[in-house]
Amino acid sequence: MTDAPAQTDGVADDDVIDEGPAALPLDAWHEAKGARMVAFAGYRMPIQYEGIMPEHQWVRAHAGLFDVSHMGQLLLSADEGFEGLDDAIEALVPADVKSLALGKMRYSLLLAENGGILDDLMLSRWPGGIYMVVNGATKYDDLAHLREHLPDEITINHLDDRALLALQGPEAFAALSRHVTGEWPLDVLGFMSGGRFEIAGVDAFITRSGYTGEDGFEISIPAEAAEAVADALCGEPEVKPIGLGARDSLRLEADLPLYGHDLDEETTPVAAGLGFALSKRRREEGGFPGYDRIMAEREQGAPLKRVGLIVEGRQPVREGATVAGGGRVTSGGFSPTLQKPIAMAYVPVASAVPGTRITLEQRGKSFTGVVTAMPFVPHRYHRKGA
C-alpha cells in the first residue's frame, strides 16, 4: 500500500476497500444475536442463529423475525395529471394492476420479450402509487428495466432508506399486534393486503404476506428504526430471529419458488407452474411480454414443468442434480417438517403427474423422486372473506 499513484481519487480507493458484501441496517444487531453471517445478494446476511432445524421448527410453531432488507423496495408514482401508471406497469407484467384496490397486494412477474421471467415480485397499491418488492440479487437490473420501459411521467423511487422485516408464523399476529397502532387495528388485514401503521414510534407499511406458507407480515420501516423494531418484536416470547437457511427450507416446503434457482430468464410462467399469476383479463386482452408464447404453452403445455418431489431414502438431492429424460433439480434439501428430503425440479411434462417416479442423478449416484402435489406443508394464510 505504498507508492500510491498520484492520480488515485478517493472514490476509487473506497471501491477497492469495499469490494466485500455491504452491511444492511441490522448488521450489528445480527452479530449481537449470535448470527453466522454470509454473503448473499451482495450483502452480509445472517444464515442462522441457533441452527436451521430449530429455527425452521420455531417458525412453524411460533413466530420468527427475518431481516429481508436486501430486497428492493420500489415506489412507482405518476406525475400529477398522468393517468397511465397502471397501463404502463401492465405492459411489463401479466397481473391485473388496474383492479388492484388500495391496500391490496398481488404476486407478479417481470417478463422478458420471450416470456422468460426477469424477476418475481409483489405489487401493492399505496396511496402514492404502486409499491413493489423485488429480489435483492436482481433489484438493480429490475430498476434499469423499469427505467427503460416506463414513460417519463412515472417516477421510480428506490426506497433504499427503508428496512424490510418479515414476522412469520402462527403466533406472528399475537406478537405484532402488541406493538402496532394505527387508524385501524391490525386484524383488518387479511392475506395479501396492507396498510399504514405505527410500530415502535415510527411509520410502517405492513402487509399480511410472506415467504414461509405461514400467516405473517412484512414490515417496511425507515432503516434507522430497524434495530428498535427488531428489539421490540424479539422481546416478545413468541419471537426469535431466523436466518436465511430456515427461510430457504420454509419456502421450499411451501412451494414458493426462489428466483435465480427455480425461476430464471429461460423459464416461462407456465413451465414454472405460476399460471395463477396470469390474470384472466390479461390472458384475454394480452399486452404483456411473451404473450404469444405463454398463451401457446397454456394450451399445449411447456416442454418441462416445475414439480415437487419427495426423494426416497434420507439423502437430500440438491440444486443441479439431473432428471433422467431431461430436466433438473432447481432446489432441494431436507424438510424439517416432513423429516424427508424434498426438492423442486423441472421434469418432462408427461412426467409431471403426482405419483410418477423420477430418476435423479447426483454426483454419480441415482435417486428416486416421487412427484408430489405442492405445497409439501399446507399453507396457513389468514384469508378474509374468501
Place this chain on the structure above:
Amino acid sequence: MAQTYFSKDHEWIVVDGTTATVGITDYAQAQLGDIVFAEVPPAGTALEKGKEAAVVESVKAASDVYAPVTGTVTEANAALETDPALVNTSPEQDGWFFKLTLADPSELDGLMDDAAYRAFVESL
C-alpha cells in the same frame, strides 16, 4: 494405549496399534449444523489419505469427509444410517464414522495432537 490425532479438515482419529477409529470433531459438527444424512464407506473400502471417504448432509448443504490417513475400512458405524444426528449429539463418541487398518502409521506424524488442534481452531 490409544492416542488421538486431529486433521486440519476437522477429523479426529483414535489409534490403537494399527487400528484407527475416525469421526468429525465437535467444532466440525457445530459448523455443519443439524446432520440429516451420513454416508460412510462399507468394510473393505480402500481409503487414500486426503481423498473423499464419507458424505454428511445438513439441511442446507452436503459436505465431504476426507480420509485423514490411508487404510482399509474394517467397520462402518451402522447407527448413523438410522440416527445421523449422533454426529451432532456425540461427535467424538457414538457418532464415529468408520474404523480402518492403517496402511502407513508414519502418516500420523503429519496430524495434530489435542493441544495443537485446539490452538488451530482458536486461530480460525
